């Protein structure tokens with residue numbers, strides 16, 4: 668059996684026509700919320716802290732936290748680093764036993780993107796870890812990365828990128844964006860479908876705010892991993908604000924309620940991506 672959890676859950680997703688939710692947790696509470704949601708849904712899940720979260724708590728602490736959270740459930744819990752342009756940090760995560768990292772050199776020209784991604788793939792594979800890469804440019808704000816303008820990926824470019832980098836999963840720019848949408852994007856479902864025939868899992872970034880129908884269609888076209896970040900941040904802050912209105916709320920009860928709100932919201936995505944009949 669494939670030992671790497673990231674490769675394993677994405678392979679299973681492709682084989683079963685489902686997608687795995689990859690959620691940008693912020694701390695222990697949100698990590699616990701997501702793992703309990705995955706446990707209830709009986710689905711694997713990918714915890715993918717952003718670089719800012721990892722810098723705040725430390726590579727080893729986040730790895731230790733994932734280990735503790737894994738003990739709460741039998742479902743597979745993958746630890747994946749999201750959008751990293753800092754090679755040293757990505758390599759430190761790999762050495763610390765993280766399952767996978769996303770290296771994002773999509774802001775560079777094609778050859779540099781390939782060269783730097785390829786180097787990460789070689790390093791990761793020699794340590795039993797996996798790599799996700801980005802081709803084309805996905806717009807919006809994700810943690811430290813701010814890209815006002817996107818650039819669509821093409822089939823030819825994506826295939827060359829796959830062949831030259833040997834990444835374990837690819838995020839092609841298909842029209843989604845990080846953050847809240849001002850208007851609904853027009854997605855390149857065709858590219859996702861064309862890539863389905865090649866042996867690599869497709870990742871969709873910018874999941875927050877997409878309509879349910881787009882999610883279902885992306886999964887039918889072959890998307891195997893769908894990223895959710897802004898939606899978790901929003902429910903975390905909104906529920907915190909609303910519970911703080913009760914001036915007498917004990918801190919642990921406050922944490923419990925915020926965790927519950929986050930967990931319920933994330934469970935919907937996890938189940939929707941498993942093709943369950945869920946409204947979001």
Ligand code: 13P
Pocket residue numbers: 691749750809844845846847871872873874875894895896897898
């Ligand atoms: P959203 O913040 O739009 O959900 O995007 C998440 C993402 O793609 C993280 O890489």
